[in-house]
Amino acid sequence: MGKSKYYVVWVGRTPGVYRTWAECQAQVAEFPDARYKSYESQQEAEAAYRKGWKASFAAASRPKASAAANKRAAGEIDYDSISVDVGTRGNPGPVEYKGVDTRTGDVLFSYGPIAKGTNNLGEFLAIVHALAYLKQQGSSKTVYSDSRNALKWVGEKAVASSLVRDESTREIWDLVDRAVNWLRTNRYDNKVKKWETDAWGEIKADYGRK
Secondary structure: OOOOOEEEEEEOOOOEEEOOHHHHHHHHOOOOOOEEEEEOOHHHHHHHHHHOHHHHHHHHHOOOOOHHHHHHHHOOOOOOEEEEEEEEOOOOEEEEEEEEEOOOOOEEEEEEEEEEEOHHHHHHHHHHHHHHHHHHHOOOOEEEEOOHHHHHHHHHOOOOOOOOOOHHHHHHHHHHHHHHHHHHHOOOOOOEEEOOHHHHOOOOOOOOOO
């Protein structure tokens, strides 16, 4: 299985946000003028549902920039860097992550599987692991991640996740709490940057589970 998607049904038998394609399909199949769309995260899906289908479809219909324009806007890849990514089986579900040399693709570190977590929490842990790894190496290399949420959490040194804290998620939350503490008690000069997938293709650490 790849990364989970969330499905918004604006016009269908029962409008709402659904976790699986089967649930979404049950609402829109053979329904006249059904309006629905998939999103990568629950937050995106819920925001789109609140805005309504007209706003969401209008945004999707705007002309996309060409690959060349995207590349110019994204700039050049810093190959002297580490790229990280997460692999999940369900969201939430088992989580693993790794960091690779952006130039060669060689795996520098990996962790997991963690029994239960989310894409964003896994990405967050991967970034902090990369920063700790580089600090230990005395390296100022850049770290790339394709997760905007995880990058934001690293910058804020705080995590905002709706994943419940219970016995099934204790492992990942213990790791996240330790990672947040590391960020708050360590200094680093490394740049932590967004991997621009539209311009550069899949991040080098990608698990290939799309």
